[in-house]
Amino acid sequence: MSTTKVKVAENAAKFIQQDDIHEKLHDQNLWNVRMRRDTVASAIPEWEELRTLASRIKEHTLTHLDEYVLQFADNAEKRGIKVHWASTAEDHNRIVYEILASHQVKRLVKSKSMLQEECHMAPYLEKRGITLTETDLGERIQQLSGQDPSHIVMPAIHQTKEDIAKLFAEKIGTDPNKVDANYLTEAMRNNARPKFLEAEATMTGANFAIAETGSFVVCTNEGNADLGAAIAPLHIASIGIEKMVPKVEDMGVFIRLLSRSAVGTAATQYTSHFSGPRKGTEMHIILTDHGRSHRLGLEDFWSSLKCIRCGACMNTCPVYRRSGGLSYGATYSGPIGIILDPSYDEDKYSELPFHSSLCGSCTEVCPVRIDIAEQIVKWRKVMSAKKKLPVGLRLAFGVTGTVFKYPWVFRTAEAAGKWALKFAPDALIYNKTLNAWGRQRKLPEFADQTFRDWYLKNRNKEPKA
Amino acid sequence: MKVALFIPCYIDALYPKVGIATLELLERLGVEVDYPLNQTCCGQPLGNEGDQKNAAAAERLFVDNFKGYDYIVGPAGSCVKHVRHHLDAIEQTTDVQSVRKNTYELVEFLHDILKLRDFSNVTFSHRVAVHNSCSSIRGLQLASCSEVMGPRWNKTEALLERVKGLELVHIDRPDECCGFGGTFAVTDEAVSAKMGLDKVRDYERHGIEYVVSPDMSCLMHQEGVSKMQQMPIQFVHIAQVLNQGPF
Numbered sequence: 001m002s003t004t005k006v007k008v009a010e011n012a013a014k015f016i017q018q019d020d021i022h023e024k025l026h027d028q029n030l031w032n033v034r035m036r037r038d039t040v041a042s043a044i045p046e047w048e049e050l051r052t053l054a055s056r057i058k059e060h061t062l063t064h065l066d067e068y069v070l071q072f073a074d075n076a077e078k079r080g081i082k083v084h085w086a087s088t089a090e091d092h093n094r095i096v097y098e099i100l101a102s103h104q105v106k107r108l109v110k111s112k113s114m115l116q117e118e119c120h121m122a123p124y125l126e127k128r129g130i131t132l133t134e135t136d137l138g139e140r141i142q143q144l145s146g147q148d149p150s151h152i153v154m155p156a157i158h159q160t161k162e163d164i165a166k167l168f169a170e171k172i173g174t175d176p177n178k179v180d181a182n183y184l185t186e187a188m189r190n191n192a193r194p195k196f197l198e199a200e201a202t203m204t205g206a207n208f209a210i211a212e213t214g215s216f217v218v219c220t221n222e223g224n225a226d227l228g229a230a231i232a233p234l235h236i237a238s239i240g241i242e243k244m245v246p247k248v249e250d251m252g253v254f255i256r257l258l259s260r261s262a263v264g265t266a267a268t269q270y271t272s273h274f275s276g277p278r279k280g281t282e283m284h285i286i287l288t289d290h291g292r293s294h295r296l297g298l299e300d301f302w303s304s305l306k307c308i309r310c311g312a313c314m315n316t317c318p319v320y321r322r323s324g325g326l327s328y329g330a331t332y333s334g335p336i337g338i339i340l341d342p343s344y345d346e347d348k349y350s351e352l353p354f355h356s357s358l359c360g361s362c363t364e365v366c367p368v369r370i371d372i373a374e375q376i377v378k379w380r381k382v383m384s385a386k387k388k389l390p391v392g393l394r395l396a397f398g399v400t401g402t403v404f405k406y407p408w409v410f411r412t413a414e415a416a417g418k419w420a421l422k423f424a425p426d427a428l429i430y431n432k433t434l435n436a437w438g439r440q441r442k443l444p445e446f447a448d449q450t451f452r453d454w455y456l457k458n459r460n461k462e463p464k465a
Numbered sequence: 466m467k468v469a470l471f472i473p474c475y476i477d478a479l480y481p482k483v484g485i486a487t488l489e490l491l492e493r494l495g496v497e498v499d500y501p502l503n504q505t506c507c508g509q510p511l512g513n514e515g516d517q518k519n520a521a522a523a524e525r526l527f528v529d530n531f532k533g534y535d536y537i538v539g540p541a542g543s544c545v546k547h548v549r550h551h552l553d554a555i556e557q558t559t560d561v562q563s564v565r566k567n568t569y570e571l572v573e574f575l576h577d578i579l580k581l582r583d584f585s586n587v588t589f590s591h592r593v594a595v596h597n598s599c600s601s602i603r604g605l606q607l608a609s610c611s612e613v614m615g616p617r618w619n620k621t622e623a624l625l626e627r628v629k630g631l632e633l634v635h636i637d638r639p640d641e642c643c644g645f646g647g648t649f650a651v652t653d654e655a656v657s658a659k660m661g662l663d664k665v666r667d668y669e670r671h672g673i674e675y676v677v678s679p680d681m682s683c684l685m686h687q688e689g690v691s692k693m694q695q696m697p698i699q700f701v702h703i704a705q706v707l708n709q710g711p712f
């Protein structure tokens with residue numbers, strides 16, 4: 001993995017400036033999803049209690065994680081599922097490959113799994129001669145585009161129908177002039193069907209792993225996970241250890257929250273409980289840590305493990321909607337990305353926590369009540385303490401700190417600022433900060449007298465010291 | 466009731482009229498107001514960026530200036546939110562704790578402490594959209610936020626409702642962040658400016674004449690964008706409306 005710092009603000013600027021179409025549509029489409037979420041959530045009188053309950057269940061599970069993971073693994077084995085343990089991404093990928101190799105698998109279909117994205121599994125397997133086909137439509141679009149997913153639920157949301165029509169025309173031979181969504185979806189369905197039939201193995205992720213039963217739950221809207229699992233003789237599921245919930249009945253809380261938060265529908269089209277291999281087939285699960293137990297030990301950030309990957313924080317985030325997910329240069333983008341990514345690489349993702357207006361909307365939509373905005377501020381503190389503040393900020397704040405510390409310096413700076421603004425012509429603003437303000441916004445005018453001056457004159461009081 | 470006026474640094478320098486309107490309004494309502502002359506800044510811009518060391522000095526000075534008052538009232542949601550929720554770069558002595566607890570944003574003070582609703586003696590004949598900042602909504606609960614299901618309220622609007630001639634209009638995304646976000650406005654110029662542009666276009670679509678807010682910092686940003694687009698929209702602080710000026 002490269003450790004070059006991701007310049008998220010720069011990338012976002014490019015996303016906005018590329019044309020008048022992409023950012024506008026991206027913002028509007030995701031805003032519409034947020035509005036649909038509000039509508040379905042408001043139809044549930046106990047919505048806020050559900051969020052609290054979900055948060056408590058997750059907190060309980062995470063604080064007893066060792067017990068639940070072992071319970072889950074035991075019960076899964078009793079069901080004839082083969083359980084593997086991976087502590088790192090490399091472990092995960094190696095185990096997957098070994099299972100595939102021992103079954104002479106050459107063709108693999110897979111549904112969406114953010115954990116497999118985290119592990120960069122696809123390129124790993126492709127390098128070793130496995131043909132891998134993403135079966136989730138959005139993931140397939142991203143695979144054909146040679147890009148990472150830009151959203152954890154809607155991986156190709158940054159692309160327009162026209163982009164996709166062009167891509168499909170090139171890659172699967174559709175009519176480049178037809179941009180109709182139904183036509184394009186149908187074309188991809190026809191292209192994908194034979195791949196399901198040919199595949200010697202299928203892979204899924206899991207939305208939830210139920211400790212008391214040893215079964216796991218996969219939610220999709222396309223049924224692609226189910227189709228893959230129903231056909232192939234080998235099913236491998238990658239499961240992050242934070243996916244545990246204690247009981248089946250907990251699904252009554254999480255399923256009600258997940259799809260409503262994610263896309264504004266009552267439930268995903270398919271909610272499948274996998275409880276063991278079909279006759280004559282094999283089922284493997286890879287319980288993967290990949291940084292999770294490290295994060296569990298971080299006092300300020302452990303609760304980010306409650307995340308159920310609904311993407312609601314991304315849909316509501318005004319900054320994410322204008323930036324596009326690829327700008328974050330990471331598996332996870334948007335608010336959840338800002339608080340997860342730095343725990344993998346503090347250097348590479350040091351600028352992410354600053355890519356936020358701290359409006360706090362993410363915290364309020366999160367179905368498991370993760371204090372996302374607070375954690376963004378805490379990551380800023382980490383970066384600041386480790387001298388990883390973006391240079392511009394470091395300079396600006398060193399100076400600002402001094403100015404606010406001493407009243408008299410503050411008064412002088414005010415006067416100097418006033419002078420500079422008055423006499424500098426608009427086009428030649430003397431400092432870079434003001435320049436960044438002034439390109440797209442008029443500068444406010446400094447008043448002729450400060451409030452303090454006015455007060456001294458009009459309320460006739462002498463300064464105390 | 467001993468009340469101190471907290472005029473954040475940017476209001477002091479850029480929007481003295483807002484300070485004057487706030488002071489006059491409070492005095493007119495019979496409140497005796499002190500203005501501690503050595504105040505500078507609450508340290509918010511530093512705290513937000515995670516710069517605890519520099520924030521501490523600003524915070525210490527803030528507490529020195531404002532300790533001992535029953536209420537500290539400031540016409541600025543984000544600064545008040547910072548004082549109440551994030552003034553934590555220094556040791557939490559009883560002085561610090563009581564200053565944090567007693568600091569109120571102006572609308573809160575009028576609505577919750579003085580329990581005022583009726584400003585029907587004020588006239589403001591315009592199409593008005595209210596902008597409550599994110600800090601005011603999600604940090605001070607000045608209004609219910611659209612994300613959370615349950616009862617709806619809006620203290621800023623409650624104060625404006627009976628103002629004569631004032632027509633309250635709701636835009637498409639009333640509580641979407643306008644993109645100011647403090648230093649974010651310059652470090653993330655492109656996104657910030659785009660958010661601002663979307664916000665002022667929302668006003669434009671709804672024929673808004675005046676945007677009224679308890680938070681000048683958002684308005685400074687929105688007005689800057691609006692002027693760049695040569696839109697005729699006016700941006701004023703709620704203190705200016707309720708005090709009938711100065712504009």
Ligand code: SF4
Binds near residue numbers: 365
């Ligand atoms: S942080 Fe919360 S809102 Fe964001 S994806 Fe995770 S569960 Fe959903």
